[in-house]
Amino acid sequence: MQIASWNVNSLRVRLPQVLNWLQENPVDVLALQETKAQDPEFPLDDILDAGYRVVFSGQKTYNGVAILAKQKPEDIVTDIPQLDDPQRRILAATVSGVRVINLYVVNGSEVGSEKYTYKLDWLDKVTAFVKDEASRHPQLVVLGDFNIAPDERDVHDPARWNEDTILCSTAERTALKKLCALGLKDTFRQFEQEAASFSWWDYRSGGFPRNQGLRIDLILASEQLSAVCNCSRIDKTPRGWERPSDHAPVIAEFKLG
DNA sequence: ATGGTAGTCTAACTA
Numbered sequence A: 001m002q003i004a005s006w007n008v009n010s011l012r013v014r015l016p017q018v019l020n021w022l023q024e025n026p027v028d029v030l031a032l033q034e035t036k037a038q039d040p041e042f043p044l045d046d047i048l049d050a051g052y053r054v055v056f057s058g059q060k061t062y063n064g065v066a067i068l069a070k071q072k073p074e075d076i077v078t079d080i081p082q083l084d085d086p087q088r089r090i091l092a093a094t095v096s097g098v099r100v101i102n103l104y105v106v107n108g109s110e111v112g113s114e115k116y117t118y119k120l121d122w123l124d125k126v127t128a129f130v131k132d133e134a135s136r137h138p139q140l141v142v143l144g145d146f147n148i149a150p151d152e153r154d155v156h157d158p159a160r161w162n163e164d165t166i167l168c169s170t171a172e173r174t175a176l177k178k179l180c181a182l183g184l185k186d187t188f189r190q191f192e193q194e195a196a197s198f199s200w201w202d203y204r205s206g207g208f209p210r211n212q213g214l215r216i217d218l219i220l221a222s223e224q225l226s227a228v229c230n231c232s233r234i235d236k237t238p239r240g241w242e243r244p245s246d247h248a249p250v251i252a253e254f255k256l257g
Numbered sequence B: 001a002t003g004g005t006a007g008t009c010t011a012a013c014t015a
Helices: A011-024 A044-049 A114-136 A170-180
Strands: A002-007 A029-033 A053-057 A065-069 A074-077 A090-095 A098-104 A140-145 A184-186 A217-222 A229-234 A250-254
Touching: A002 A098, A002 A140, A002 A217, A011 A029, A011 A044, A029 A098, A029 A140, A044 A053, A053 A090, A065 A090, A065 A098, A090 A114, A098 A114, A114 A140, A114 A170, A140 A250, A170 A184, A217 A229, A217 A250
Parallel strands: A002 A029, A098 A140
Antiparallel strands: A002 A250, A029 A065, A053 A065, A074 A090, A090 A098, A140 A217, A184 A217, A229 A250
């Protein structure tokens, strides 16, 4: 079973790229973030025509998440306890017995800002939710745009991206560790990877051609799934396409019984 | 330190 995640930064703009990518990479599950599409505007027919079922939780202008799957997504969750939040950042579904939790983690803007506080609180509530989900779903994947680079290997310039910088701060990394302490593994690090492997490059100042990026898009897997994970990688190809998203898709493969 | 680009929507916010 192949499971992928991609922050598309507007599904309306990136739909042709998503469909092209799926033709080349016919994954079983594709989790999308930043669809920026309200539910009535979601390109449902195009995705059904591509042979995928889909569930989505969208809003106007910002955020928005979706799960495309070859098999029917079931037991959909878009809202979690103790988080009364209009921002559409969470989408959980069960596909072929695998629980998939798609997250578009809050960016946080700047360390110490109001949005940063919201990010840490959001992560706290989401971790409680994932703990509950993990207790009922031994086959669990938590994936998406985490807006956190797990450690120094995941940033192009650790001096520039340090413990006081958004996406890298100690509190953010500690929150990610707390989530992983529920028994989730960063599948990317289960395998040997090229140095300077990133999943996001700023549109500004030629980030991609200089490979000045961060690895903030993650596929975390429960013990049962990480034990059967064959491969976890980043596909940089679409980042080189014309009018790309600033994120590349990430893919993990699991050998299921 | 700042500014650089992109998307949504046409001013300003978010990333």
